[in-house]
Amino acid sequence: MMNKEQYIKLVMKKLGCTKKEKEKIKVDLNNDIEMALKNGETFEDIMKRMGTPEELAQEFNDNLGVVYKKSHKKLIIGIIIGVVAVIIAIVLYIQSLIPDINPLGTSGLYQESEVHQWNVEAIGYLNQNDYDSLHQMLSPNLRDRLDDILKAKNDLGELGNFEKITSEQSVEAKQKGELLVASEVVALYEKRSVTYTISFNESGQMVGIYMK
Amino acid sequence: MNAKYERQLKKGVLEIIVLQLLSKEKMYGYQLIMTMKELSQGMFEMREGTLYPILYRLEDDGLVKSEWSEQKDKEISRKYYKITEDGQKTLIELRSLWHDFSKNVNQILGDNDDE
Numbered sequence: 001m002m003n004k005e006q007y008i009k010l011v012m013k014k015l016g017c018t019k020k021e022k023e024k025i026k027v028d029l030n031n032d033i034e035m036a037l038k039n040g041e042t043f044e045d046i047m048k049r050m051g052t053p054e055e056l057a058q059e060f061n062d063n064l065g066v067v068y069k070k071s072h073k074k075l076i077i078g079i080i081i082g083v084v085a086v087i088i089a090i091v092l093y094i095q096s097l098i099p100d101i102n103p104l105g106t107s108g109l110y111q112e113s114e115v116h117q118w119n120v121e122a123i124g125y126l127n128q129n130d131y132d133s134l135h136q137m138l139s140p141n142l143r144d145r146l147d148d149i150l151k152a153k154n155d156l157g158e159l160g161n162f163e164k165i166t167s168e169q170s171v172e173a174k175q176k177g178e179l180l181v182a183s184e185v186v187a188l189y190e191k192r193s194v195t196y197t198i199s200f201n202e203s204g205q206m207v208g209i210y211m212k
Numbered sequence: 213m214n215a216k217y218e219r220q221l222k223k224g225v226l227e228i229i230v231l232q233l234l235s236k237e238k239m240y241g242y243q244l245i246m247t248m249k250e251l252s253q254g255m256f257e258m259r260e261g262t263l264y265p266i267l268y269r270l271e272d273d274g275l276v277k278s279e280w281s282e283q284k285d286k287e288i289s290r291k292y293y294k295i296t297e298d299g300q301k302t303l304i305e306l307r308s309l310w311h312d313f314s315k316n317v318n319q320i321l322g323d324n325d326d327e
Contacts, residue, residue, distance in 0.1 A: 021268070028241055028264050031291050035242035050260055059261025064268075 004033050004043065007053055014057030017064045025060060100174035107172055109202055110181045115170050118200050119185050122209070126153050127162045139205035149209055156211065160190020173199075180207060222256065226266055228310060229256065231295060231303040234276055238294035241267065267293055275299035 002010075008029050015022050036046045050056050104112055118137075125133045126149075135146055142149075170183040182199040199208035233239065233247055245263060248256045270276040276293050283289045295303070 024268060025264060027291060028267075029260065031240060032242045032245075032260055034288075035240055035290070039242070039246075056259070056261050059259060060265065063262055063265035 002043075002047070004030070007043075007047065008033075010053035011057045011060075014054055014061075016061050021064060096176070102172045104170040104172055104181060107179055109179055110170075110172060112170070114204075115181050115183060115200065116168065118204055118206075119168065119183050119196075119198055120165070122198055122206060123162070123165070123185065123187055123196060126150075129153075137204075137206050139201060139207045142205075142207060142209075152211060156194060158191060159194065160192075163188045163190065166193065182208070225310070226256075226258065226262070227270065228303070228306045230263070230266055230270065231275065231299055231306065234293060234295040235300060235303055238279075238292050240290060240292045244293070270299065273298075275302050 008026060011029065012022055012026060015025065017025075033043075033046055036049075037043065041049075051059070104110055104115065122134075122137060124130075125137065129150060131146070131150070134149070135143060138146060164187075165185055166188045167186045168183060170181055173180050173182050178201060180199050180201055182197065185196045185198060187194050187196060195212055197208075197210040198206060201207050229248060230244060233244060239247070241260065241263060245258055245260070248258055267276060267278075271278060271293075275296060276299050277296050278291055278293050280289045280291055
């Protein structure tokens with residue numbers, strides 16, 4: 001059997017209004033029940049008349065017009081935060097994938113002359129099919145692909161003798177935390193030109209090569 | 213009949229009724245509920261969850277005021293509601309509105325009877 005305090009406590013729990021309003025209701029309900037008891041009603045009668053704590057709280061909520069709006073607002077805010085968080089996560093992820101590209105010299109890690117030297121050496125080794133030198137120049141994870149690289153060079157066909165480098169463009173690119181330098185080098189041979197795209201890391205190891 | 217319609221109709225006059233009762237004498241919430249029930253032969257059996265929000269709104273609008281009764285002997289001080297001057301003025305306006313309102317409604321309903 002519930003008593004007045006328990007009844008009111010339950011009602012308070014289910015109320016969705018402001019703290020100030022809740023305080024007012026607590027006082028008024030206390031008052032009300034006391035007067036009813038004084039008037040000769042039993043607490044059972046009173047509960048029957050006022051309804052269960054849940055019903056009474058619901059009635060207050062409906063008439064104060066507060067609860068549904070509040071939870072609706074919270075839901076919308078929650079959804080917006082969720083969506084924004086997902087969008088931020090996606091953007092950050094894509095950013096980490098896209099290499100950050102800057103002109104050569106921006107970081108101070110790579111010198112143009114040094115990079116040029118590497119490019120010239122690399123192309124030279126390729127021209128001579130110098131397996132060992134190439135092997136030494138390649139970064140560890142590219143060494144397995146050495147045969148593919150040489151094959152690619154051969155697939156270009158009869159080039160004739162190497163004449164000179166006609167153009168060279170380099171950029172610094174940050175990829176997965178590493179700062180690399182990538183160059184597009186056009187090499188002129190007797191029969192035709194070949195465009196090499198070569199990438200090196202800070203230690204001067206080749207981390208990528210593409211030719212057409 | 214769907215109880216919803218009856219509720220809707222009653223909802224519109226609750227403020228007027230509360231102000232009218234308070235204009236005669238100051239009352240405790242419980243008193244208001246009992247008095248309304250008696251005077252309406254049970255038709256207006258308002259529950260606390262409906263009455264108090266109305267009283268709070270009237271209080272916010274300055275039409276009623278809540279006070280605490282004097283402590284007498286062992287009796288605890290109790291909260292009661294009384295009408296303000298603004299409340300009296302508003303009541304007069306509302307009564308006039310009700311008068312026109314019910315007259316017009318009766319007119320519309322009355323016509324149907326003749327058909």
